[in-house]
Amino acid sequence: MYAWPASEVPVLPGKGRDLRIHDTATGGLVTLDPGPVARIYVCGITPYDATHMGHAATYNAFDLVQRVWLDTKRQVHYVQNVTDVDDPLLERAERDGIDWVALAEKETALFREDMTALRMLPPREYIGAVEAIPGIVPLVERLRDAGAAYELEGDIYFSVESDPHFGKVSGLDAAAMRLLSAERGGDPDRPGKKNPLDPMLWMAAREGEPSWDGGSLGRGRPGWHIECVAIALDHLGMGFDVQGGGSDLAFPHHEMGASHAQVLTGEFPMARAYVHAGMVALHGEKMSKSKGNLVFVSRLRQDGVDPAAIRLALLAHHYRADWEWTDQVLEDAVARLGRWRAAVSRPDGPSAEALVEEIREALADDLDAPAALAAVDRWAALQQEQGGTDEGAPGVVSRAVDALLGVAL
Template sequence: MHAWPASEVPALPGKGRDLQIHDSATQGTITLDPGPVARIYVCGITPYDATHIGHVATYNAFDLVQRVWLDNKRQVHYVQNVTDVDDPLLERALRDGQDWTELAERETALFREDMTALRMLPPRHYIGAVEAIPGIVPLVERLREAGAAYELDGDIYFSVESDPHFGQVSHLDAEAMRLLSAERGGDPERPGKKNPLDPMLWMAARPGEPSWDGGSLGRGRPGWHIECVAIALDHLGMGFDIQGGGSDLAFPHHEMGASHAQALTGEFPMAKAYVHAGMVALGGEKMSKSKGNLVFVSALRRAGVDPAAIRLALLAHHYRADWEWTDEVLAEAVARLERWRAAVSRPDGIPADTLVEEVREALADDLDAPAALAAVDRWVELQIAASGDDESAPGLVSRTVDALLGVAL
C-alpha cells in the first residue's frame, strides 16, 4: 500500500532541541534522544468513513513530532497502518450494500487526499492489515507455542497474564479495563476465556465474512492489536521511540499491543514513550463515527476552507487537551491565517531570529503548539504595527511556520 506525497520541509538555520514529551506509561514528561534515526509508529484509520477533525487532530500531533526531529537534523522512520479489515468496516459495507474492499479502498484514497492537502508528512511504510497477514500468522503461532495464547472454539486468544508488565501503559484497574474492553471491540463476557480481558489474536472464519489461510491456525482473520504489533516489529523492531495515537487507544489497543510484543520478544518496553492525543468534541460529545457527530476534512475543503486554516485550528489547542470544534474555532483560524499572510507579504520586516528559537522551544516542550502560535502572533503584531528593514525576515518567518508547523504561507 502506498502513502501520500511528501511536501518539502524547508531547512532552518541552526538546530532544534531534543523533544520532551508526555509518556502515558510513566505518567510524566520524558526527554527523547533517538539517535540519528528516530522511530515512530502511529495507529492508522479503519477506512469505513471519511477523515474527520478528530482524526486529523491526532495526526497533526505526530506530524509535529516528525518536524521537531527533522529540525534536529535526524532522519525519521515513521510507520502507519490501515485496518482495512475489521468488524466496523464489514458492518458498514453490509449496511450500505457495498463490497468491503471497495469501501476500504475508496476511503483510504480520500484519507490520502486529506493528508496531502493538510501537508501531513507521510509514513515511510504505510501497511494494510490484509497485506500484513503473512507476518501476523507466525507471531500468533509463536505466542501459542510459548503458552501465551490459547484456543477457544477455533478462535485464538492472548493471555494477558503471560506479560508481567500488563497494565503499565494505561494504569487502569481491572473494572475500568473490563468496561472499556466491552466498549472498544473486546468480548469480556465471552464464556470460556481464561481472563475476561484476554483479546483475540485470530478469529476463525465466519460464514459470509472474509478469511485467509492461517496455516496451523486455520482459516480466519487477525485481531486488531496483533496487526499493529506485526507491522511495528517488522519495520521498527522493539524499543522504538514513540507509539502514538488518540487517547482512546491507550486501552485496550496500546496496552494489548505492548503485551503482545513483550511476550513475543521477552523485551521491555515495546516503545520508549506512549503518546496520546486528546479527543475532539462536537455539540458537547466526543466526535466519533459511532455517534455520527463528525466534521469531515473533505467537506470543509469542498466548502472552500483553506487547509492551512484547518491546521491552524488544530494547532490552537494543545495536542493532549480535549476540546470542541465550533464555527468560532475555524473563524479564528481563518483570521489568523489572513494576518500571518499579510505580515509576511511585506518586502522587509522585523528581525525574526528570536522567533525561530521561540517556536523551537515551544514545540520541544511537549509539542506546545499554542505557545508557538502565540510567538508568531507577537511577531506579526510588531510587523504590522512598525516598520522594519530586515529583508530576510518575512521569508524566514514563512519557512519557520512551514518547517515546524506545517502551514504554508
C-alpha cells in the first residue's frame, strides 16, 4: 500500500530542541533522545468513512512530533497502518450494498487526499492489515506454541496473564478495563475465556465474511491488536520511540499490543513513550462514526475552506486536550491565517530570530502548539503596528511556520 506525497519541509538555521512529551504509561513528561533515526508508529484508520476532525487532530499531533525531530537534524522512520478488514468496515459495506474491498480503497484514497491537503508528512511505510497477514500468522503461532495463547471454538485468544507487564500502559484497574473492553471491540462476556480481558488474535472464518489461510491456525482473519504489533515489529523493532494514537486507543489497543510484543520478544517496553491525543467533540459529544456527529475534512475543503485554516484550527488546541469543534473555531482560524499572510507579504519586518526560538521552545515542551501560535500572533501584530527593517524577516517567519507547524503562508 502506498502513502501520500510529502510536502517539502524547509530547513531552518540552528537546531531544534529535544522533545519532552507526556507518556501515558508513566503519567508524566519524558524527554525523548532518539538516535540518528527517530522511530514512531501511529495507528491508522479503519476506512469505512471519510476523515473527520477527530482523525485530523490526532494525525496533526504526530505530524508535529515528526517536525520537531526533523528540526533536530534527525531522520524520522514513521510507520502507519490501515485496518482494511474489520467488523465496522464489513458492516458498513453490507449496509450500503457495496464490496468491502471497494469501500476500503475508496475511503483510503480520500484519507490520502485529506492528509496531502493538510500537509501531513507521510509515513515511510503505510501498511494494510490484509497485506500484513503473512507476517501476522507466524506471530500468533509463536504465542500459541509458547502457551501465551489458546483456542476457543476455533478462535485464538491471547492470555493477558502471560505478560507480567500487562496494565502498565493504561494504568487502569481490572474493572475499568472490562468496561472499556466491552465498549471498544472486546468480548469480555464470552463464555470459555480464561480471562474476560483476553483479546482475540485470530478469528476463525465466519460464513459470508472474508478469510485467509492461517496455516496451522486454520482459515480466518487477524485480531485488531496483533495487526499493529506485526507491522511495528517488522519495520521498527522493539523499543521504538513513540507509539501514538487517540486517547481512546490507550486501552485496549495499545495495552494489548504492548503485551503481545513483550511476550513475543521477551523485551520491555514495546515503546519508550505512549502518546495519546485528545478527543474532538461536536454538540457536546465525542466525534465518532457510530454517533454520526462528524465534521469531515473533505467536506470543508469542498466548501472552499483553505486547508491551512483547518490546520490552524487544530493547532489552536493542545494535542492532549479534549475540545469541541464549532463554527467559531474555524472562523478564528480563518482570521488568524489572514493576519499571518498579510504580515509575511511585506518586504521587511521585525526581526524573526527570537520568534523561531519561541516556536521551537513551545513545541519541544509537550507540543504546546497554542503557545507557538501566540508567538506568531505577537510577531504579526508588531508587523502590523510598527513594521520593521529586517528584509529577511517575513521569509524566515514563513519558512518557520511551514517547517514547524506545517502551515503554508
